[in-house]
Amino acid sequence: MRAVVYHGARDLRVETVSDASIIDPTDAVVRVTHAAICGSDLWFYRGINVLEPGRRVGHEFIGVVEDIGPEVSGLRRGDRVIASMVIADGSCDYCLDGLPTNCRRGAFFAWPGIDGGQGEALRVPQAGGTLVRLPGGLPDDDPLLERILPLTDVLSTGHHAAMLSNVAPGSTVAVVGDGAVGLCAVQAAARLGADQIVLMGAHPDRLELGRRFGATDVVQARGAEGVAAVFQLAADGVHSVMECVGTQDSLDTAVAIARPGGHVGMVGAPHTNGQIDIGRIFRNNISVKAGIAPAQRYIADLLVSVLNGSLDVSPIFTSTVALADVVAGYEGMDSRRDIKVLVKI
Amino acid sequence: MRAVVYHGARDLRVETVSDASIIDPTDAVVRVTHAAICGSDLWFYRGINVLEPGRRVGHEFIGVVEDIGPEVSGLRRGDRVIASMVIADGSCDYCLDGLPTNCRRGAFFAWPGIDGGQGEALRVPQAGGTLVRLPGGLPDDDPLLERILPLTDVLSTGHHAAMLSNVAPGSTVAVVGDGAVGLCAVQAAARLGADQIVLMGAHPDRLELGRRFGATDVVQARGAEGVAAVFQLAADGVHSVMECVGTQDSLDTAVAIARPGGHVGMVGAPHTNGQIDIGRIFRNNISVKAGIAPAQRYIADLLVSVLNGSLDVSPIFTSTVALADVVAGYEGMDSRRDIKVLVKI
Numbered sequence: 038m039r040a041v042v043y044h045g046a047r048d049l050r051v052e053t054v055s056d057a058s059i060i061d062p063t064d065a066v067v068r069v070t071h072a073a074i075c076g077s078d079l080w081f082y083r084g085i086n087v088l089e090p091g092r093r094v095g096h097e098f099i100g101v102v103e104d105i106g107p108e109v110s111g112l113r114r115g116d117r118v119i120a121s122m123v124i125a126d127g128s129c130d131y132c133l134d135g136l137p138t139n140c141r142r143g144a145f146f147a148w149p150g151i152d153g154g155q156g157e158a159l160r161v162p163q164a165g166g167t168l169v170r171l172p173g174g175l176p177d178d179d180p181l182l183e184r185i186l187p188l189t190d191v192l193s194t195g196h197h198a199a200m201l202s203n204v205a206p207g208s209t210v211a212v213v214g215d216g217a218v219g220l221c222a223v224q225a226a227a228r229l230g231a232d233q234i235v236l237m238g239a240h241p242d243r244l245e246l247g248r249r250f251g252a253t254d255v256v257q258a259r260g261a262e263g264v265a266a267v268f269q270l271a272a273d274g275v276h277s278v279m280e281c282v283g284t285q286d287s288l289d290t291a292v293a294i295a296r297p298g299g300h301v302g303m304v305g306a307p308h309t310n311g312q313i314d315i316g317r318i319f320r321n322n323i324s325v326k327a328g329i330a331p332a333q334r335y336i337a338d339l340l341v342s343v344l345n346g347s348l349d350v351s352p353i354f355t356s357t358v359a360l361a362d363v364v365a366g367y368e369g370m371d372s373r374r375d376i377k378v379l380v381k382i
Numbered sequence: 383m384r385a386v387v388y389h390g391a392r393d394l395r396v397e398t399v400s401d402a403s404i405i406d407p408t409d410a411v412v413r414v415t416h417a418a419i420c421g422s423d424l425w426f427y428r429g430i431n432v433l434e435p436g437r438r439v440g441h442e443f444i445g446v447v448e449d450i451g452p453e454v455s456g457l458r459r460g461d462r463v464i465a466s467m468v469i470a471d472g473s474c475d476y477c478l479d480g481l482p483t484n485c486r487r488g489a490f491f492a493w494p495g496i497d498g499g500q501g502e503a504l505r506v507p508q509a510g511g512t513l514v515r516l517p518g519g520l521p522d523d524d525p526l527l528e529r530i531l532p533l534t535d536v537l538s539t540g541h542h543a544a545m546l547s548n549v550a551p552g553s554t555v556a557v558v559g560d561g562a563v564g565l566c567a568v569q570a571a572a573r574l575g576a577d578q579i580v581l582m583g584a585h586p587d588r589l590e591l592g593r594r595f596g597a598t599d600v601v602q603a604r605g606a607e608g609v610a611a612v613f614q615l616a617a618d619g620v621h622s623v624m625e626c627v628g629t630q631d632s633l634d635t636a637v638a639i640a641r642p643g644g645h646v647g648m649v650g651a652p653h654t655n656g657q658i659d660i661g662r663i664f665r666n667n668i669s670v671k672a673g674i675a676p677a678q679r680y681i682a683d684l685l686v687s688v689l690n691g692s693l694d695v696s697p698i699f700t701s702t703v704a705l706a707d708v709v710a711g712y713e714g715m716d717s718r719r720d721i722k723v724l725v726k727i
Contacts, residue, residue: 131642136667139642201669288660297476297484307660315633315656315672319648322481322673324546327664 040156041363043092046084049364054093057158062108063126065164067100067118070177071186072155072380073354074366076216077306082367095155096122096146097189099171099182102164109164117175118168120146120154120161121332122190127166137166138329155363157382169336172344183379184343184351187221188336191377192350194304195221196339197330198279199229201302206230209271212252213291214281215243217353217377218304220250222279224350227251228342231277235270237263237290243376246352260286267294274299280327285309295323303327354379385501386708388437391429394709399438402503407453408471410509412445412463415522416531417500417725418699419711421561422651427712440500441467441491442534444516444527447509454509462520463513465491465499465506466677467535472511482511483674500708502727514681517689528724529688529696532566533681536722537695539649540566541684542675543624544574546647551575554616557597558636559626560588562698562722563649565595567624569695572596573687576622580615582608582635588721591697605631612639619644625672630654640668648672699724 042052057066072095080086081094088094102116112118124144125137132140144151144162152159161167175182195218204210210231212222215238226234227250236252237259238244244255256266268274274296280287283305291301292314301323313325342348357379358366369375387397402411417440425431426439433439447461457463469489470482477485489496489507497504506512520527540563549555555576557567560583571579572595581597582604583589589600601611613619619641625632628650636646637659646668658670687693702724703711714720 134643136643139666298479298481303660303664307664309660311658311660313656313658313660315648315652315654315658318670319652319672319674321484322671322676324669324671325663326667326669327660328667329664331667 038157039360041094041153043081043088043094044090047082049082049094049367051361051363054156057152057160059104059106060160061162062106063163063165064106065102065109065112065161065168066104066158067161067168068103068158069098069100069154069156069382071099071182072382073097073186073189074370074378074380075190076218079371082371089149092147092149093153093156094147095153096120097186098154099186099189103158105164111165112168112170117171117173119171119185119336120189121167121169121336122193123329123332124163125166125333126163127333132166135331135334137331137333140166155380157360166333169333183354184349185340186379187350187353188332188339188343190330190332191217191353192221192339193332193335194218194330195281196225196335197328198222198281198302198304199225199277201304201326201328202277202279202300204229204231204277207232208276209233210277210279211235211237211267211275211294212279212281213237213287214305215240215247216281219281220247220353220376221350222281223247223250223252224348226279228348233271235267235275237267240373250350260290263290264293271296273297276300278302279304281305283307283309285312288313292317292323292325297321297323299323301325304330353377357381383502384705386439386498388426388433388439389435392427394427394439394712396706396708399501402497402505404449404451405505406507407451408508408510409451410447410454410457410506410513411449411503412506412513413448413503414443414445414499414501414727416444416527417727418442418531418534419715419723419725420535421563424716427716434494437492437494438498438501439492440498441465442531443499444531444534448503450509456510457513457515462516462518464516464530464681465534466512466514466681467538468674468677469508470511470678471508472678477511480676480679482676482678485511500725502705511678514678528699529694530685531724532695532698533677533684533688535675535677536562536698537566537684538677538680539563539675540626541570541680542673543567543626543647543649544570544622546649546671546673547622547624547645549574549576549622552577553621554578555622555624556580556582556612556620556639557624557626558582558632559650560585560592561626564626565592565698565721566695567626568592568595568597569693571624573693578616580612580620582612585718595695605635608635609638616641618642621645623647624649626650628652628654630657633658637662637668637670642666642668644668646670649675698722702726
């Protein structure tokens, strides 16, 4: 079988690797039909995070269960499944508390010794707590699967931003960042009934897509100018701020535009020194929450909206590549030509 | 009438001032029977905050309504009242949302042009939204009033820490800081049914009082040693951390001891640069909330527990002074000989 293997910054190769197989009794083997490149994959692609050569990569995928360990419950061979971005057993105290991201036996795809999702197949540890069954009977090329695929990470993460920032019917919301997560956050907020959704970003085409996704206003300015623009749109700031970038600049902006009593939800993986305007937060009783999305907690709920057609973020996939062309997909995202790239295996 | 007047660092004087009188139709005049010195009063006493000379001080008091403006509703002359630490009209959108600390017509006692509570009487702006009626018929020297007085600020603030940090029945809790607010936070957490309450502080006598208030464990160590001690007591950290100091050290400790999925509530007025370990928060889906206590939102509820005897933080008043001796009260708190000082007018 073939899979994407990391050899260094800007050196990914599609190589023949050992066939995926069961090792632990809680494993499943999944034949991948759809994978995606995550914005966070660019960190190692660009050399900002350094991995050891030979590492498999990717953590967003849909596939079909091909083999199954004796201790996996709730899954059968032939099931169509989607992966939650985080590996979790589904049964420890943290998982039962809705925090699979802190599972006692948790792990991440593409960790040392753990397969990545960008390949023809992979071994999935803790399959029962990690994979979510999808409706059966769909052929591999059913376009519905491309609408479902974002649930694996990016859409669940956008929804998590809405949860962390208490998006509620009638509320005013701002999304900081017009990347794939930010765009998903816009639809997540619209789905939850937000009244005003301000999308802040740098790219006119992405802001335009944000409008199609439900943004009522877009702000292209950054820093103090961007903050002022939000206050023009929402006099006291917004109830809910979804921080979908992870830089110090975007965190500063997020804290600055929250309304008194408001909520900042940060889902951009932090690449900051963690400075926050604590005086502003204190004077205004603002909450700041940050976290990795517990995708398995959200997928079933969000899937209902995807299946009934009310939630469709698939336009974030601005290109589709074959496995052999995955490097072109990384290049497209690295250059920002693409918002997000789908890999049809 | 006589009141405490600020003339500079360590220069407070009890002076004759103009009699309190109605200026605005929303004012009341209150004859003060009980006042208290707040830990935050030490900031100007010590010269860390500089005020203009001549400023009245104090924001914690109980008294009797002596005069009332024509637009004040819900109060009559002769009513026994307790002040919420923050002046608010009770009718603006923020007040109706439970955020009197951001009232559109809000203010603070002892601001320029606004009387302080440490004196024989004062003008209370926005009296209808600021004062809370207490049971009638109590003589000025009823000891029950000394148990009620902390609701004006310190107990409401301790309770706010519990609200911000989601203290719930059966939860594990840590209180950072053994000052008056921290000690109140201990009782607030116990009242809400917390199972384990770890009090962190520096003073054996205060920690001992914390045990009487409901702390199940006390930790006298600070910094990394203190954090390690908490992890000895609660293997993964605690669900709820109540930060009751406001320094960078205590904020660091608070973030470090929160359990995955846990909550940090910061009510210590921040004197920090606002650095937080955002990576730890992100990996563990920890929330950080900070804020001034909306005392008027809590007083009625907490008063029930005070009246039925289940909530009594009055032992934090380690000294009682007459108005003429208020400077001795400040000295007692400044030297940490006293936890908190009651001023019987």
